Amino acid sequence: MYAIPSLDLPPLGHAAGTVRLPGSKSISNRLLLLAGLSQGCTTLVDLLDSDDTRVMLDALRALGCRIEQDGRHTRITGIAGHPAVDRADLFLGNAGTAMRPLTAALAVLAAEQGGDYVLRGVPRMHERPIGDLVDALRGLGCDIDCTGQEGYPPLRLRGGSLRLDQPVRVRGDVSSQFLTALLMALPLATGQQPVHIEVQGELISKPYIEITLNLLERFGIRVERQGWQRFTLPRGSRYQTPGEVHVEGDASSASYFIALGALAGVEAPVRIEGVGSASIQGDIRFVEAAEAMGAQVVSGPNWLEVRRGAWPLKAIDLDCNHIPDAAMTLAVMALYADGPCTLRNIASWRVKETDRIAAMAIELRKLGAEVEEGADFLRVQPLRRFAAASIHTYDDHRMAMCLSLAAFNALRDGVEGPAVPVRIEDPKCVAKTFPDYFEALFSVVRPLSVPVITIDGPTASGKGTLAAEVAARLGYHTLDSGMLYRVVGLAATRAGIAASDEAGLAALASRLQLRFDGTRVLLAGEDVTDLLREEGAGVMASQISVWPALRTALHDLQCGFRQLPGLVADGRDMGTVIFPQAGLKVFLTATPAARAERRYKQLISKGIPAKLDDLRQDLEARDARDKGRATAPLKPAGDAILLDNSGLDVDASVQRVIDWWSERQPFGHRAEGR
Numbered sequence: 266m267y268a269i270p271s272l273d274l275p276p277l278g279h280a281a282g283t284v285r286l287p288g289s290k291s292i293s294n295r296l297l298l299l300a301g302l303s304q305g306c307t308t309l310v311d312l313l314d315s316d317d318t319r320v321m322l323d324a325l326r327a328l329g330c331r332i333e334q335d336g337r338h339t340r341i342t343g344i345a346g347h348p349a350v351d352r353a354d355l356f357l358g359n360a361g362t363a364m365r366p367l368t369a370a371l372a373v374l375a376a377e378q379g380g381d382y383v384l385r386g387v388p389r390m391h392e393r394p395i396g397d398l399v400d401a402l403r404g405l406g407c408d409i410d411c412t413g414q415e416g417y418p419p420l421r422l423r424g425g426s427l428r429l430d431q432p433v434r435v436r437g438d439v440s441s442q443f444l445t446a447l448l449m450a451l452p453l454a455t456g457q458q459p460v461h462i463e464v465q466g467e468l469i470s471k472p473y474i475e476i477t478l479n480l481l482e483r484f485g486i487r488v489e490r491q492g493w494q495r496f497t498l499p500r501g502s503r504y505q506t507p508g509e510v511h512v513e514g515d516a517s518s519a520s521y522f523i524a525l526g527a528l529a530g531v532e533a534p535v536r537i538e539g540v541g542s543a544s545i546q547g548d549i550r551f552v553e554a555a556e557a558m559g560a561q562v563v564s565g566p567n568w569l570e571v572r573r574g575a576w577p578l579k580a581i582d583l584d585c586n587h588i589p590d591a592a593m594t595l596a597v598m599a600l601y602a603d604g605p606c607t608l609r610n611i612a613s614w615r616v617k618e619t620d621r622i623a624a625m626a627i628e629l630r631k632l633g634a635e636v637e638e639g640a641d642f643l644r645v646q647p648l649r650r651f652a653a654a655s656i657h658t659y660d661d662h663r664m665a666m667c668l669s670l671a672a673f674n675a676l677r678d679g680v681e682g683p684a685v686p687v688r689i690e691d692p693k694c695v696a697k698t699f700p701d702y703f704e705a706l707f708s709v710v711r712p713l714s715v716p717v718i719t720i721d722g723p724t725a726s727g728k729g730t731l732a733a734e735v736a737a738r739l740g741y742h743t744l745d746s747g748m749l750y751r752v753v754g755l756a757a758t759r760a761g762i763a764a765s766d767e768a769g770l771a772a773l774a775s776r777l778q779l780r781f782d783g784t785r786v787l788l789a790g791e792d793v794t795d796l797l798r799e800e801g802a803g804v805m806a807s808q809i810s811v812w813p814a815l816r817t818a819l820h821d822l823q824c825g826f827r828q829l830p831g832l833v834a835d836g837r838d839m840g841t842v843i844f845p846q847a848g849l850k851v852f853l854t855a856t857p858a859a860r861a862e863r864r865y866k867q868l869i870s871k872g873i874p875a876k877l878d879d880l881r882q883d884l885e886a887r888d889a890r891d892k893g894r895a896t897a898p899l900k901p902a903g904d905a906i907l908l909d910n911s912g913l914d915v916d917a918s919v920q921r922v923i924d925w926w927s928e929r930q931p932f933g934h935r936a937e938g939r
């Protein structure tokens with residue numbers, strides 16, 4: 266996950282390959298509550314691991330459920346309808362799928378068994394209406410206080426007396442989650458008589474109710490239904506654990522990759538695993554919308570393969586009531602259409618994680634699009650000239666994931682102006698449902714060009730430290746090229762290959778069994794990181810690095826580090842030879858005295874004995890050899906910026922480089938999070 270203030274997506278090209286989806290959020294949180302209320306132990310396989318499921322798990326633990334997690338399996342021993350505590354203060358973040366059903370379940374339990382429960386969330390959760398559910402529960406006899414503003418969380422549930430002779434009435438035209446909440450809670454009240462629910466108004470998002478009914482049935486609750494207006498929970502309904510349940514992949518999350526296939530699956534399809542034609546999720550019908558725009562889709566029970574069909578995409582005018590979450594993806598696909606696209610019946614967007622109609626309109630306009638916004642619709646004109654935009658994401662995972670699709674702007678035929686990058690602010694907001702979304706995206710797209718920053722300079726100037734910090738700030742990969750020469754030196758010593766044997770060293774370099782595990786280096790499976798950091802390894806690396814054949818043998822390996830979303834490479838010839846097109850080249854120096862001092866402190870802090878004078882002599886000898894060799898000598902590239910950090914600490918050096926990089930981006934000042 267990218268826990269950085271913003272993530273810059275360079276212009277992206279064709280896509281191909283396989284993406285495995287995380288578990289469905291809607292199914293995960295429903296299953297968690299049902300398992301938590303049941304008697305016995307339920308094993309959930311491939312449960313979504315995200316912010317929203319984490320708050321639900323925490324709440325269940327607080328109520329007395331035993332929860333064990335082991336790889337793909339989550340085992341929940343339920344409370345059999347009897348919480349272990351009659352008081353709890355539950356924090357539910359911004360998870361509507363936790364707030365609504367827990368409100369209903371705990372209100373019913375508190376009224377039946379006594380109890381005092383507080384449910385709260387983040388500030389945005391306290392702006393998301395819940396009055397219709399509260400009204401329905403109060404009508405049933407539950408005692409509920411809205412402790413802030415009437416009709417909104419936080420809520421305090423403190424007993425009451427259930428009146429079940431009349432049907433429970435709930436509005437269905439604002440959020441189907443209110444009906445879901447009642448359907449999941451009211452089996453708890455069927456001890457003496459059946460309970461009836463009447464829906465007032467036209468029920469929206471019916472597919473989500475179908476998920477609820479399907480999952481209730483797996484837990485032994487057979488709901489009788491008359492159309493979409495009246496539901497009956499039979500007398501004596503009891504949650505019974507089904508044992509093991511597999512959580513299917515998230516169909517709303519699939520929408521980004523279905524769109525990706527439609528936009529960029531040119532030479533091969535994008536394969537999506539975890540959800541397919543057998544899905545019980547309503548958002549699987551996003552496939553039909555994508556097909557209407559021209560996508561070619563083939564599917565199996567739990568997979569989809571999508572490739573580009575019509576191009577540009579075909580404009581649509583669609584009632585999106587059946588796919589409220591996935592429909593957001595259509596708004597960005599519209600930029601690539603052959604005419605205006607109209608998304609209708611999407612009023613529920615206004616009360617989601619943010620006001621999604623307003624947010625989408627603002628962000629699409631930043632890209633240059635003409636957008637018309639109504640109370641319950643959005644009309645988006647296609648774009649010919651994309652502007653580089655810094656996309657605000659409103660702590661809304663779907664804003665981040667949808668808008669990432671604007672980075673395919675270079676694929677638009679007849680596009681005017683250059684291909685532009687897209688900046689996604691607060692990219693970690695995707696943790697709500699898809700923590701590794703960007704990693705998954707990068708694994709299947711071909712970049713048009715990956716940004717590179719090079720940092721060259723003499724030993725102990727602080728290149729590695731600077732490169733690692735800059736990369737961490739930008740979410741980029743790193744290449745410590747000196748490490749590659751050091752590892753060849755170590756392998757050569759072990760294999761008895763002399764430092765003078767150019768051909769032998771080159772052959773060895775091309776068959777190295779190297780693996781990187783974070784900052785650790787594994788040579789034929791052995792962790793050699795600490796051995797490589799020894800001074801002797803650096804001297805050996807400097808000696809063997811004079812050989813052109815060895816340098817050629819390591820060339821492609823180094824280029825292979827250039828991966829999305831970007832690379833910071835440090836060494837001696839990064840800017841001059843390996844990445845001559847780098848977007849920013851820094852030549853880092855410090856006085857020999859400062860460098861010797863730093864290396865001395867570094868060694869002493871690790872308990873390695875050292876002498877300052879010897880270190881200074883060694884590093885000056887190394888400088889001379891690295892500068893004096895015929896091939897790829899240590900020198901600044903013609904277009905490098907010189908940075909002498911003798912008098913700068915690490916933070917100040919990092920800030921300099923970040924500032925230089927920001928000046929080269931088309932976004933203005935870097936967003937530092939909001």
Ligand SMILES: Nc1ncnc2c1ncn2[C@@H]1O[C@H](COP(=O)(O)OP(=O)(O)OP(=O)(O)O)[C@@H](O)[C@H]1O
Binds near residue numbers: 728866913
């Ligand atoms: N600006 C700085 N001010 C003070 N100390 C620094 C600075 N930058 C780095 N250092 C410290 O100097 C030491 C050497 O830094 P580092 O290993 O990053 O250098 P390097 O140039 O990558 O060395 P080598 O080329 O040998 O790998 C480390 O202990 C590091 O913490």
Ligand SMILES: Nc1ccn([C@H]2C[C@H](O)[C@@H](COP(=O)(O)O)O2)c(=O)n1
Binds near residue numbers: 839
């Ligand atoms: N791009 C590079 C990186 C390193 N070398 C050689 C020369 C150095 O003295 C030696 C060790 O590098 P360090 O780990 O200290 O950065 O490796 C090179 O020739 N080219």
